[in-house]
Amino acid sequence: MxxxxxxxxxxxxxxxxxxxxxxxxxxxxxxxxxxxxxxxxxxxxxxxxxxxxxxxxxxxxxxxxxxxxxxxxxxxxxxxxxxxxxxxxxxxxxxxxxxxxxxxxxxxxxxxxxxxxxxxxxxxxxxxxxxxxxxxxxxxxxxxxxxxxxxxxxxxxxxxxxxxxxxxxxxxxxxxxxxxxxxxxxxxxxxxxKQTDSYQLLHEEAGFIDKYKKRWESAPYPPTFMTVDALVVQSGHILLVERRAMPGRGLWALPGGFINPKETLFDACVRELREETLLKVPEPALRGSCHSQHTFDDPYRSARGRTITQAFYFQLKNDIKGLPKVKGGDDAAKAFWLPLAELDAKMMFEDHYAIITKMVGL
Incomplete structure (x- = not known):
């Protein structure tokens, strides 16, 4: 909840x-x-x-x-x-x-x-x-x-x-x-x-987050970050990326990222989606397939600090030619289509599994 x-x-x-x-x-x-x-x-x-x-x-x-x-x-x-x-x-x-x-x-x-x-x-x-x-x-x-x-x-x-x-x-x-x-x-x-590899990974990530937060120590008040995420579904499959960097290196995530100062949330979402997945869908068709959007703002959703995300749900039309080609780019180690039945909460970054179940209705 x-x-x-x-x-x-x-x-x-x-x-x-x-x-x-x-x-x-x-x-x-x-x-x-x-x-x-x-x-x-x-x-x-x-x-x-x-x-x-x-x-x-x-x-x-x-x-x-x-x-x-x-x-x-x-x-x-x-x-x-x-x-x-x-x-x-x-x-x-x-x-x-x-x-x-x-x-x-x-x-x-x-x-x-x-x-x-x-x-x-x-x-x-x-x-x-x-x-x-x-x-x-x-x-x-x-x-x-x-x-x-x-x-x-x-x-x-x-x-x-x-x-x-x-x-x-x-x-x-x-x-x-x-x-x-x-x-x-x-x-x-x-x-x-503490003797395990799992601890060492978390220890490394804790150091990363500590340095990340120290960059904002001089701010007059705790910062709030705004991000976007793209939830793309076609023919019972969802488009995911594997994170290349910390936090969450190696976990599955929705394509997304931080907005630029002079772009709308929707434009930022389309940009991040294309940068991270190189999705082979014409941009007009992609924009026209946006089904809905929702704000996700659980205060503890990100270790980096208060981070609110706007998720956009894209429903691509079924195609007898199959799923569009994708390839990892930018912050993504790889991009891939996953059958919805194979979603695994134990592999998902931050609250992305909850975002998917909320918007898709799983």
């Missing part, structure tokens, strides 16, 4: 005083649900689970941003995050903690709610049992609560104001989190991951 998952926590809650007293049931709930990205799992997250284990028979951990490629914002897999979580507890307590992968659904609240319900049901068997939500109260709690009206909520105080973002950022720049901020199980996963 468009505003979720957030760093550290997805579900915001109301005060725990709303929980009905059950003197004969010290657990209060059969299940408490904790939704977050846990990138990485830290002592603040553990404090929430500690409370949940006191108040429920079972704790369901919905681990967000699943099935995405490793990135600066999402460096750890669901399996790695599950190891951080369960490894922080005894075998008996770990058996009461159920880790479930939760896919993102940026720009589609309804689909995200369906994923949450399905994740909970995969553990409980139904959605009518005694279920509650647990987490930290935040400013937008009333909005999040409205998404789950049938589930009560438990609020837990923020533990030393910990946030996963600075822990993750410093780790990717080379530091190891301290025991005050992370459980031993998290530090073990982080130490093991």
């Amino acid at each position: 468009s505003v979720l998952p957030k760093p550290d926590l997805i579900v915001d809650t109301i005060e725990s005083s709303v929980i009905p007293e059950r003197p004969n049931d010290p657990k209060h709930y059969h299940y408490l649900v904790f939704i977050g990205r846990f990138q990485p799992f830290h002592s603040g997250h553990k404090a929430v689970i500690d409370e949940a284990l006191k108040r429920a028979g079972h704790v369901i951990m919905l681990i967000g941003s699943a099935n995405l490629p490793r990135s600066l914002r999402n460096p750890f897999t669901v399996a790695e995050r599950s190891a951080m979580i369960k490894g922080a507890y005894s075998a008996a307590d770990a058996a009461r903690i159920h880790c479930v992968a939760l896919d993102d659904a940026l720009y589609n609240d309804t689909r995200w709610l369906k994923y949450v319900q399905a994740g909970v049901k995969s553990v409980t068997g139904d959605l009518q049992t005694d279920i509650g939500l647990i987490g930290h109260s935040k400013d937008s709690s009333s909005y999040y609560l409205s998404l789950f009206p049938s589930w009560a909520s438990v609020s837990v105080p923020n533990y030393h104001n910990l946030s996963a973002t600075p822990i993750r950022d410093s780790y990717l720049m080379g530091a190891i989190p301290t025991h005050e901020r992370t459980p031993e199980s998290t530090r073990k996963v982080l130490n093991d991951f």
Whole structure:
């Protein structure tokens, strides 16, 4: 959905005083649900689970941003995050903690709610049992609560104001989190991951982004960037590029880029499309095939900073001669047509998979 998952926590809650007293049931709930990205799992997250284990028979951990490629914002897999979580507890307590992968659904609240319900049901068997939500109260709690009206909520105080973002950022720049901020199980996963090629790629990208942002430090206010992306479909295939440079080197992406100072968004999109794919379609035909456009502005969509993109959806006419020829150019290592059935979220750059599913209706 468009505003979720957030760093550290997805579900915001109301005060725990709303929980009905059950003197004969010290657990209060059969299940408490904790939704977050846990990138990485830290002592603040553990404090929430500690409370949940006191108040429920079972704790369901919905681990967000699943099935995405490793990135600066999402460096750890669901399996790695599950190891951080369960490894922080005894075998008996770990058996009461159920880790479930939760896919993102940026720009589609309804689909995200369906994923949450399905994740909970995969553990409980139904959605009518005694279920509650647990987490930290935040400013937008009333909005999040409205998404789950049938589930009560438990609020837990923020533990030393910990946030996963600075822990993750410093780790990717080379530091190891301290025991005050992370459980031993998290530090073990982080130490093991630091020896891998995947970490080295992210470490290199973190350095690139750090230098990129420093170029804007003297600006009077944080900059907002404007980009365009071209979503081109013909005969059940979508036109993609493989990124040549950081960020996201080697990932699949929609053709696109930054606008020039004196061009419209549509002109910028057509220019970037032709530069990156050398698409063999006459420009008048290409411009005439534009079906729709949409703005994508999730605040966390790009590691480079606040970046808003305008995506244009081109529907090319089917042709018995086949798909138009393409070839990678400019920032693209290669350009290629991919069957829509073979789209893979784990290969897509930033939020491009969400853009495609939103505009094409997959």
